[in-house]
Amino acid sequence: MAGYRELLRTRGVARIIAAQLTARFPNGMTSLAILLHVEQQTGSYGAAGLVLAAASIGQATAGPVTSRWMGIWGMRRVLTITTAVCAAAIVVLALAPLNIVGYMIFGLIAGLSTPPVQSAVRTIYPKIVNSRQLTPLFSLDASLQEIIWILAPVVITLVATQVGTVPALLLIVVFLVGGGTWFILSPELGRVRIPRSRRGFGRVLGKPVVLLATVIGFLLIGGASAVEAAVVATFGHGGLEAGLVLAVFSVGSLIGGLAFGHIPMGPWAMARRLTAVAVGLVAASFFVSDITPATPWWVSACLLVAGAGVAPALAVMFAMTSASVKFSETAEAYGWIGTGQLIGAALGSAVAGFLIDGVGPAGAYAAAAAFAILGALVATAFVRGFPDLRGRDASPIPDTEPVPVIT
Incomplete structure (x- = not known):
């Protein structure tokens, strides 16, 4: 913890972490709020699912594009425009009398205009700390983002059920605009400029490290999402048990990230951390099988173990990407x-x-375990593709260009 205290005392680090967490807080609120609002307005969970699908497709499509734009037009300009458009789309979703097609259109717009805060801040990190602090900073970032997934769903559910779905969506706009403004006005965004990439769009995926990080991130988060559905199916959505069990999963990730953030990252780091996730999820699937009755205590214990590998695995993902691409390509890489x-x-x-x-529910736990096992197997099979960051600077590769020489 002494190392983290030193890190947070570094100029600008605590401020930029707090600002980006606030700006990203809507990420843990928007899907649930849209689901509740559209279901309430249409009386159909199927319609709400279609709107969520449209928003997710928009967000997935826009991520690499808006991240790359930051190297062309600057971080502040891209973040300002996307924040404004996204906020306006959510206001329309909240206040306008729409049919299902209208909800899908504005859900898609909200997804397409999701501000690329995550790509921006992880591009800034190497420029505000020294090389010794960069890997712990990625670990701290991966750990603290669990605060979003612990608090945001609770906050938005309470507001939506106790006050209304319209105030819930408007609360998201408040966080989006307020947190986004705080982040955009941070001095670090003015001091860091992303160079324009000279390679074609999508070429960064040709780098093995970026492709590995994208595939493993797909498997890791796929497993986490399957766990969320499994826990709700096991304990029901009407009581406290499901929320508390999922909170334990996130707390495990937070503890794991803080506990292992100082450990140097070798080529086997990803495989070891994903193995911890897989072990916890396999154990959880056993405790909801026909062999043993599901209890919150045992499932929580299993998910605490699984969660302890999530943030450390994400930290490896961010650090290895940073160390393997040019600075001009980092934002797009994180977008992919x-x-x-x-x-x-x-x-x-x-x-x-x-x-x-x-x-x-046992099938959902088994699916989550399968995602994690496959991720660990991929990390093991392609271990030669992971950089050895032990004693090595995780900063991006500097961009260079020919210098004219007068002869």
Whole structure:
């Protein structure tokens, strides 16, 4: 913890972390609020699912594009425009009398205009700390983002059920505009400029490290989403048990990220951390099988173990990407990784839903375990593709260009 205290005392670090967490807080609120609002307005969960699908498709499509735009037009301009458009789309969703097609259109617009805060801040990090602090900073970032997934769903559910879905959506706009403004006005955004990439759009995916990070992020978040559906199916959505069990999963990730953030990252780091996730999820699937009755205590204990590997695995993902691409390509690389995670979340939820209907919650836990096991196997099979960051600077590769010489 002494190392984290030193890190947070570094000029600008605490401020930029707090600002970006506030700006990203709507990420943990929007899907649930839209689901509740559209279901209430239309009386159909199927219609709400279509609107969520449109928003997710928009977000997954836009991630790499808006991230790359920051190198062309600047971070502040792109973040300002996307924040304004996204906020306006959510206001329309909240206040306008729409049919299902209208909800889908504005859900798609909200997804397409989701501000690329995550890509921006992870591009800024290497420029505000020294090389020794960068890997712990990625670990701290991956850990603290769990605060979003612990608090945001609780806050938005309370507001939507106790006050109304319209105030819930407007609360998201307040966080989106307020947090986004705080982040956009941060001095670090003015001091860091992303160079324009000289390579074609999507070429960064040709780098093995970026492709590995995208695939593993897809599998890791796919497993996490399947777990969320499984827990709700096991304990029901009307009581406290499901929320508390999922909170334990996030707390495990927070603890794991803080506990292991100082450990140097070698080529086997990803495989070891994903193995911890897989072990916890396999154990959880056992405790909801026909062999043993499901209890919140045992499932929570299993998910605490699984969660302890999530943030450390994400930290490896961010650090290895940073160390393997040029600075001009980092934002786009993180955009592709985010897209992989969004697709994984959608697929994980869908697979879990079908299995819950077919064989019960045990099938969803098994699916989550399968995602994690496959991720660990990919990390093991392609271990040579992971950089060895032990004693190495995780900063991006500097952009260079020919210098004219007078002869």
